Amino acid sequence: xxxxxxxxxxxxxxxxxxxxxxxxxxxxxxxxxxxxxxxxxxxxxxxxxxxxxxxxxxxxxxxxxxxxxxxxxxxxxxxxxxxxxxxxxxxxxxxxxxxxxxxxxxxxxxxxxxxxxxxxxxxxxxxxxxxxxxxxxxxxxxxxxxxxxxxxxxxxxxxxxxxxxxxxxxxxxxxxxxxxxxxxxxxxxxxxxxxxxxxxxxxxxxxxxxxxxxxxxxxxxxxxxxxxxxxxxxxxxxxxxxxxxxxxxxxxxxxxxxxxxxxxxxxxxxxxxxxxxxxxxxxxxxxxxxxxxxxxxxxxxxxxxxxxxxxxxxxxxxxxxxxxxxxxxxxxxxxxxxxxxxxxxxxxxxxxxxxxxxxxx
Numbered sequence: 001x002x003x004x005x006x007x008x009x010x011x012x013x014x015x016x017x018x019x020x021x022x023x024x025x026x027x028x029x030x031x032x033x034x035x036x037x038x039x040x041x042x043x044x045x046x047x048x049x050x051x052x053x054x055x056x057x058x059x060x061x062x063x064x065x066x067x068x069x070x071x072x073x074x075x076x077x078x079x080x081x082x083x084x085x086x087x088x089x090x091x092x093x094x095x096x097x098x099x100x101x102x103x104x105x106x107x108x109x110x111x112x113x114x115x116x117x118x119x120x121x122x123x124x125x126x127x128x129x130x131x132x133x134x135x136x137x138x139x140x141x142x143x144x145x146x147x148x149x150x151x152x153x154x155x156x157x158x159x160x161x162x163x164x165x166x167x168x169x170x171x172x173x174x175x176x177x178x179x180x181x182x183x184x185x186x187x188x189x190x191x192x193x194x195x196x197x198x199x200x201x202x203x204x205x206x207x208x209x210x211x212x213x214x215x216x217x218x219x220x221x222x223x224x225x226x227x228x229x230x231x232x233x234x235x236x237x238x239x240x241x242x243x244x245x246x247x248x249x250x251x252x253x254x255x256x257x258x259x260x261x262x263x264x265x266x267x268x269x270x271x272x273x274x275x276x277x278x279x280x281x282x283x284x285x286x287x288x289x290x291x292x293x294x295x296x297x298x299x300x301x302x303x304x305x306x307x308x309x310x311x312x313x314x315x316x317x318x319x320x321x322x323x324x325x326x327x328x329x330x331x332x333x334x335x336x337x338x339x340x341x342x343x344x345x346x347x348x349x350x351x352x353x354x355x356x357x358x359x360x361x
Contacts, residue, residue, distance in 0.1 A: 020204075021128075021129075023204055023207070023208065024128065024131060024201075024204060025128040026207075027132060027203060027204060027207050028127055028128045028130075028132065028135070029128070030207075031076075031077045031080060031132060032077075032080065032081055032127070034074070034077045035077035035078045035079070035080050035081030035082070036081045036085070038052060038055075038074065038077070038078050039078050039081055039082060039085075042078075052071060052074055052075065053071055055074065056069060056070050056071040056074055067206030067207070068203050068206040068207060070248070070296075072248045072296070073248070076136055079139060079140075080135060080136075080139060083139045083148070084127065084139075087145055087149075089126055089149055126149075126152055126153070126156070127152075129156050130152060130155055130156065131162070131201035131203070131204070132201055132203040132204075133162050133201050133202070133203065133253075134155055134160075134162055134165060134201075137162060137165055137166060137169070138151050138152060138155075138165070138169075140250070141169055142169070142174075146174075147174045150174045150177075151165065151168070151169065151174065154168065154173070162201075202246070202253065223273055223275065223352055224243060224244075224257050224258060224273055225243070226352050227258065227271065227273060227310070227348070227349075227352065228240065228243060228258050230348050231258070231260060231271070231340070234340055236263070237262050237263045237264045237265075237338070238260045238261075238262055238263075238269070239260060239261040239262075239263060240258075240260055241259040241260055241261055241268070242256075242258075242259045243257070243258055243259075244256070244257065245258075245259040245270075247289060247292040247293060247296065247297070248292070248296070249288075249292050254288075254289060254292070256270045256271075256272065256289050256293075257270075257271055257272050257273050258270070258271035258273075259271075259293075262338070262339075264338050265303060265306075265334070265335060265338055265339075266301075266302050266303050267298070267302055267303040267304060267305055267306060268293050268297060268298060268302070268305040268306075269305070269306055269307070269308065269339075270286065270289055270290060270293060270305060270306070270307045270308070271307070271308050271310065272285070272286050272289070272307065272308075272309050272310065273310045273311075273312075274309070274310065274311045274312070275312060276311065276312075277311065278309075278311040278318040278320070279311075282309055282311060283309055283320060283322055286307040286309050286322045287307065287322050289307065290304075290305045290306070290307050290322060290324065293305040294324075303331070304323075304324035304327060305324070306321065306322060306323050306324070306335055306339070307321070307322035307323075308320075308321055308322070308339070308340070308345070309321075309322060310345060310349050312349050312350070317346040317347075317349045317350050318346075319342040319345045319346050319349070321335075321336065321339065321342075323335060
């Protein structure tokens with residue numbers, strides 16, 4: 001009986017895998033088609049760079065529920081199309097099938113999927129087997145067609161996560177393999193029948209308008225949520241914008257724990273909560289976020305964004321402000337006067353961790 005129950009679990013997992021693959025195929029196909037459409041408009045001078053900005057703003061204004069279509073990602077779609085539009089992958093270098101009965105070693109797309117690519121185009125069987133973040137990493141960091149195809153195939157064969165893919169690129173696996181000083185890396189882990197982790201891409205959740213499952217521990221998420229409520233209780237000046245707010249820098253995505261707008265200061269306020277001892281690099285990371293916010297999120301009439309770093313280890317609580325160097329002494333004084341008092345934040349941080357420890361016990 002237990003074996004029969006296990007068979008049912010396998011059926012469920014297989015269906016989930018097929019569903020995730022199908023969604024990823026649609027997403028990659030959509031991004032390809034959008035990139036091709038915009039590229040064609042730009043090529044005939046029917047559109048200019050400002051038109052792409054206007055498109056991003058139009059989507060945000062008229063369909064705010066549609067995520068992943070800001071200016072940066074639209075240009076990534078164009079780059080994606082430009083990178084592979086005229087590339088012909090070698091069909092004979094396909095993935096080794098895990099099914100012993102399948103001897104053709106061909107990489108195949110999920111059954112029932114459709115592409116705008118021509119049927120004979122091997123791209124349809126390769127590009128759709130990786131997530132958008134995989135592709136973004138590859139076409140932004142690899143310089144040649146050979147290198148890009150190498151990492152595409154390697155990621156598929158070894159079922160690499162994005163982090164593992166980046167590690168392989170950082171260690172120059174392609175270069176070392178080409179000059180004969182390294183062998184192709186073997187699988188670092190057994191390929192599980194559940195492939196959802198390989199496609200756990202924030203863009204898929206955006207595409208489906210679903211809440212993204214964050215990677216932080218339950219403790220961290222709980223602390224962030226409670227701190228959000230506390231900040232809102234401090235006064236009417238704080239307006240909540242987002243939790244785990246995504247900012248894009250180059251081809252990488254980063255997440256600000258909490259983002260508010262302060263009506264009195266007329267600026268964005270970013271909160272970062274670290275459940276460990278204060279380190280100077282924490283402030284560096286927060287300042288990095290503030291630069292991204294000022295460049296891509298802040299309105300022209302708003303003041304420079306500011307950050308508040310909250311650190312808690314077993315012995316102490318540390319609260320630090322991150323302020324733009326361009327601020328005048330008068331503006332700095334104004335910011336500090338209207339921001340939550342450090343001692344008050346330290347006390348709340350202490351209480352939150354104390355409550356969390358009691359719950360764990």
